[in-house]
Amino acid sequence: MNMGKSVRLERIFNRNTGRSIIVPLDHGTTVGPIQGLVDLRSTVNKVAEGGANAVLMHKGLPRCSHRGHGRDVGLIIHLSASTTLSPFPNAKILVGTVEDGIKLGADAVSVHLNLGDESERDMLRDMGQVASKCAEWGMPLLAMVYARGPKVKSEWDPATVAHCARLAEELGADVIKVVYTGDPESFSRVTEGCCIPIVIAGGPRMDSPRDIIQMAHDSISAGGAGLSMGRNIFQAEDPTRLVQALHAVVHMDYSVEQALALLEEPKL
Numbered sequence: 001m002n003m004g005k006s007v008r009l010e011r012i013f014n015r016n017t018g019r020s021i022i023v024p025l026d027h028g029t030t031v032g033p034i035q036g037l038v039d040l041r042s043t044v045n046k047v048a049e050g051g052a053n054a055v056l057m058h059k060g061l062p063r064c065s066h067r068g069h070g071r072d073v074g075l076i077i078h079l080s081a082s083t084t085l086s087p088f089p090n091a092k093i094l095v096g097t098v099e100d101g102i103k104l105g106a107d108a109v110s111v112h113l114n115l116g117d118e119s120e121r122d123m124l125r126d127m128g129q130v131a132s133k134c135a136e137w138g139m140p141l142l143a144m145v146y147a148r149g150p151k152v153k154s155e156w157d158p159a160t161v162a163h164c165a166r167l168a169e170e171l172g173a174d175v176i177k178v179v180y181t182g183d184p185e186s187f188s189r190v191t192e193g194c195c196i197p198i199v200i201a202g203g204p205r206m207d208s209p210r211d212i213i214q215m216a217h218d219s220i221s222a223g224g225a226g227l228s229m230g231r232n233i234f235q236a237e238d239p240t241r242l243v244q245a246l247h248a249v250v251h252m253d254y255s256v257e258q259a260l261a262l263l264e265e266p267k268l
């Protein structure tokens, strides 16, 4: 692997476990300043204190959220955008470049593809071009790939998710983010088809921390490389403690019960 990619990926993935907890904060472009994204600097500090490896955001946000102190946290600059105000909310376009990421000191850049959408070919072309530019500059590429279109029966279908992951690998991603398929057996069919790290999205808010931690644990047991979990972390009652519990599962091989016990411990 290109030295630039190796050095940058070390700032996102734990050297011992080869896994990562990434907290994406890019939703504000898609849906507006939702709960947890209003004071971004506070949210970045909370997840970094909990042990997150990296945060993911659009290019205009590091100026509002870069820590400049304390525990370092990796930075991934997101290059794709669409909004829920559009008649075509799944049609992602590029709004940033790899060079934007370099200038911001990013450790990786990311793109978002919705396979099955009518504008799929544009997203495929964009990803291919970004991947080539990333290879040129030694910049890791995280591809978040969903199946969202009129022919898609279920975006959580294991074969569909495996297709999303394999496409990302074949087009040059260094890290893949897909949805979790719901159980370790089916998710192992996703991870076995790729030779690069696969992290899972959290999806819409889940009520119970147990469900969040169970999903993280099960994805790891199926060969997953960690999380790219946004809303379930930044909208949690205590993002720092939830990240601490997830860190125990992802990087210390805690059981679900052991990780849940961390949430019950009295605050210092």
Ligand SMILES: CC(=O)[C@@H](O)[C@H](O)C[C@H](N)C(=O)O
Binding pocket: 026, 027, 030, 031, 082, 112, 144, 201, 203
């Ligand atoms: C809000 C969503 O659609 C999420 O599933 C995506 O993972 C977030 C995405 N990067 C977006 O906000 O466009």
Ligand SMILES: O=CC(=O)COP(=O)(O)O
Binding pocket: 024, 025, 026, 027, 144, 177, 201, 202, 203, 204, 228, 229, 230, 231, 232
């Ligand atoms: O960019 C967003 C993600 O990677 C996943 O966000 P979610 O809120 O966990 O679905």
